[in-house]
Amino acid sequence: MLFHLGLPLVALRLWLRARKAPAYRQRIGERFASGLPVMQRGGIWVHAVSVGESIAAAPMIRALLAQYPQLPITVTCMTPTGSERIKALFANEPRIQHCYLPYDLPWAAGRFLDHVHPQLGIIMETELWPNHIHQCAKRAIPVVLANARLSERSARGYARFARLTQPMLAEMAWFAVQTEVEAQRFRDLGARPECVAVTGSIKFDLSIDPHLLERAAQLREQWQATRRPVWIAASTHAGEDESVLSAHRTLLASHPDALLILVPRHPERFDSVHALCQQQGFTTVRRSSARAVTPDVAVLMGDTMGELLFLYALADIAFVGGSLVPNGGHNLLEPAALAKPVLSGPHLFNFLEIAAMLRTAGALQEVGDATALAAALQHLIAHPQEARSMADAGLAVMKANQGALRRLLDGIERLMAKR
Template sequence: MVHYLYSFVFRLILPFLLIRLWWIGRRSPELLAHWQDRLGLIPDTGKPVIWVHAVSVGETIAAAPLVKALLARRPHANILMTAMTATGRARAKALFGDAVTYAYSPYDSPGSVRRFLKRAHPQALVVMETELWPNMISRTAAAGVPIFLINARLSERSARGYQRVSGLVRSLLGKLNWIAAQADSDARRFVAIGAAEDQVSVTGSIKFDVDVTDALRADARALRSQLGRERRVWIAASTHEGEDQQILDAHSDILQKHPDALLILVPRHPERFDDVAALVRQQGLSMLRRSADKASDASQVYLGDTMGELMMLYGVADLAFVGGSLIERGGHNPLEPAAWAMPVATGPHVFNFADIYERLDRGGGVVKALDASTLAAAVNQCFDDPERAGTLGRNALAVVDANRGALERVVDGILQKLD
């Protein structure tokens, strides 16, 4: 009954979702491109695909090693990647080019999902993390397509939310063929909200299988040389509205002690690039933009306003602050800077990555800040004590290396079940 009510309400709000898409698209035209995908009107693939769904840029990055491994193990496989956001889709295209096919995932109305399935011809659906859309799951399962929830995580907050609609959630979980949980705590929560124990395996997080390539290292070295090799550099990555001002306040404090310091500031969403640039100017700080200006040592802020370059930009810095954590967004993935063997700084709100941050904390690879002043103090301490900063970075990398291997377990599990 709840599912039918959900579908009825979704049909009613669908026109308003399209109006909202048009409204937002006035500032972000890339959102309007391929808008038909949202209604399931994708080009017919003409052949069976492995459908990999990653809601946004974070999940897309996490899915990247999985997709690469699937292509390596099944060179003739056709992979269709979907995302809900323009940043997720753009990141996927930057990662894979013509090796895979892309589409926006359909809105979760019965008709949109039905049209999507008819054109996509999925032989399997791989869902990253915890994207349990009722019609996507139900109609895909009804078509006889196996569904794998990969890199699955479930915070205590999310579990409490799902328990409010326990009947619907239990039904959806019963349609999944496999849940590959990141940690024991995630697995226990999935079972608590209705998954069968034999559905759930603890594979670890494939995010630990991040790879810093030689090409990334070369690009990072070249940019660091242009920005000033001898100066102190920190990066604030994946920042949200409400954080940027705090970060700029922290940088102003840092400049009092280290006048040559550079902040690389990378907002999470491209539609905020211009707003953040205006905020930097209001702060009275000199700025260069990655997209428009030639890199030099003549600025206090370097705005990372391009897509698909965050991993490289991490390699330019001496310390990384990972955003979404000074406000209650739950944080973002800290393992990419950790893989560069650099100190990782975070705010207090990291519930989306609690297990990963706990491992980094136990391993001595993360520093915590509560606000702008404590963030500035943490950055200054690392700048003033390179030996301590080096130890923090090596500890962070050690945590990454100690937890690698989930990717192979996940790919083995998917291919075994498909075969």
């Protein structure tokens, strides 16, 4: 009953999101397990809430396709951007099935599971939905929480609803957790200790196209930007773009040819951020326009989907957003894997362990505001050997912590062997 009382709020939230991003108006039936696409039954179900989780899940999904060549894999998400990313990642894979995950209502969860009838459910990171998990348990479908993470703040939130959280976690088959600290949080909240294992973060197992840096160098040569200082501010949120542009203005005073690649996190902000760049007097080109970046261009706005790694590859220095505002940060390992010195704001509560590793290795520098960001950029441009040392340190951290994907796949294989 409690979940149904929340339906008006769910409908209101969907309507508000649809006003900002019209894609939310499409496929509404799927969110209530109505009009689901025709699907093969009996495979593996993977849930990745949005873009970041979809990208993180991709190597695992490809490995599962290879390991179980006879099984379909159903990949669900909650956002239009996540949906587009899943379609792009697996466009040529006929065994990948996709739809939105229905809202966490008992009847919707049950209808979805009866439609797909998976042998195993895999949820990425921390998307815990009690009704979906309970409906899986009723059907004897084991559920894995893969690449699991749980911040202290999230743990406190779940603890406030212990009567709901404890039985939900107890019904899950396996937690493949990133760190021991987070593993203990899951145990404290009610996960069965024998079902919790520290496997590490599969984000360290990021697969990079070996030709990516070469293609980026070629494009910079076409732009006549080989010697230009180029930095990227990636996955920025509302409230950060102003600071980023302020830092870039300061940088231009000492390096007039500097180029900023600005990549807002959410597509619905592309137009407003582009307008902000123009209002502030920056000559700006949108990546989607396919226009060349000429020497007079000060800002390239990354408004395309699926190109973030390539945009990182184009830059000399990377700032990772969601961190100057209290959003918890985003994936610091993507620029590190491309051997870029990494800057971020102080708000990294979603990536504390990874941030600590990079910080200890000398691969990450945190800044508190636009002034500090500009100073860090100027210092790294003036001291290329120091920038190189940061980049090498980040790459070393990546290599030293790989192997989580193999450990995760081994655990999944053990569960599948019991089916």
